[in-house]
Amino acid sequence: MAGFPTVTTTQDALRFVLDIENTQVSAYADALVTIFTPALRVTVASILAVEAEHMSVILGELHQPQASQSLVTGNAPT
Amino acid sequence: MAHGPMTRRHVLVATAALAPVLAAAKGTPVAPSLDVYKREQLLGISGAVAAEQTAMVAFEAIANGGLLDPRATATMRILLDHATFHASVLGESLKSELGEDPPLPPKRTQIQGLESARTREAALRLALRLEQRAVGAHLAAVRRTNNAQVLKTIAGIVGSDGQSLVLLRQLLNEASVPAAFERGL
Numbered sequence: 001m002a003g004f005p006t007v008t009t010t011q012d013a014l015r016f017v018l019d020i021e022n023t024q025v026s027a028y029a030d031a032l033v034t035i036f037t038p039a040l041r042v043t044v045a046s047i048l049a050v051e052a053e054h055m056s057v058i059l060g061e062l063h064q065p066q067a068s069q070s071l072v073t074g075n076a077p078t
Numbered sequence: 079m080a081h082g083p084m085t086r087r088h089v090l091v092a093t094a095a096l097a098p099v100l101a102a103a104k105g106t107p108v109a110p111s112l113d114v115y116k117r118e119q120l121l122g123i124s125g126a127v128a129a130e131q132t133a134m135v136a137f138e139a140i141a142n143g144g145l146l147d148p149r150a151t152a153t154m155r156i157l158l159d160h161a162t163f164h165a166s167v168l169g170e171s172l173k174s175e176l177g178e179d180p181p182l183p184p185k186r187t188q189i190q191g192l193e194s195a196r197t198r199e200a201a202l203r204l205a206l207r208l209e210q211r212a213v214g215a216h217l218a219a220v221r222r223t224n225n226a227q228v229l230k231t232i233a234g235i236v237g238s239d240g241q242s243l244v245l246l247r248q249l250l251n252e253a254s255v256p257a258a259f260e261r262g263l
Contacts, residue, residue, distance in 0.1 A: 036224060
C-alpha cells in the first residue's frame with residue numbers, strides 16, 4: 001500500500017493515527033465551506049469536532065499538549 | 079390592464095408577482111430574501127459570540143475562584159485563552175461580514191450557575207456545560223450561514239472547543255469522547 005508507513009512501536013502507531021485524524025479534520029473543514037445544505041453542514045461540523053477530540057486524546061497518550069491551538073483546522077496530507 | 083387585451087407581457091408580469099404565493103401553496107421552498115438571510119446570519123453569529131463570551135467570563139471566574147487544584151486551574155486558563163480568542167475572532171467576523179458590533183459580554187452575575195458553583199466538581203461541570211453550549215451555538219450558526227469565511231472560522235473553533243471538552247471530561251473522570259457526533263447543548 002503506497003505511502004503506508006512502517007509502524008513498529010506504540011509511538012509510531014499513535015503518530016500515524018494522529019496524522020490520519022489531522023487529515024480528517026482538514027478534509028471536514030474544507031468540505032464545510034462547500035456544502036449548501038444547512039443540515040449537512042451541521043453534521044459535518046459535529047464530526048469535525050469529534051475528530052479534533054480524537055486528536056486531543058492521542059496527543060495525551062503521546063504526552064503532548066492536548067489543546068494547544070485556538071483554531072483546530074488540521075493539516076492537509078503532505 | 080383590466081381595460082385592454084391581455085398581452086403576453088401582462089401574463090409574464092402577473093405570473094412573476096404570483097410565483098412566491100404559488101410556490102408556497104405547492105410546498106415548494108422559496109428562496110429567502112437578502113434581508114432574511116442577513117438576519118439569520120446575524121442571529122447565528124451573534125449567538126456564537128455570546129456563547130464564547132459567556133464561557134470566557136465564567137472560565138476567568140472559575141480559574142481565579144480558588145476552587146480548583148493546580149492542574150485544573152492550568153487547564154481552565156488554557157480554555158480561557160481559547161474562549162477569549164474565539165469571542166474576539168467571531169466578533170470581528172460579525173463586524174466585517176455583517177457590519178454589526180458584537181454584543182457586550184455578560185456580567186458574572188448574569189451567568190446561571192456561576193455563583194452557586196462552590197466545589198471543584200460543580201465548577202468543572204459548569205465549565206463543561208458552557209463549552210457544550212458554545213458547540214451548540216456554533217452548530218446553529220453553521221446552519222444559518224453559508225458565508226465561506228465565517229464557516230472556515232467556525233470550523234476551527236468547533237475543533238478547538240471539542241478539544242477543550244476532552245480536557246474537561248478528563249478532569250471530571252468521564253469518557254473523553256462519549257459520542258460519534260459532538261452536537262453540544
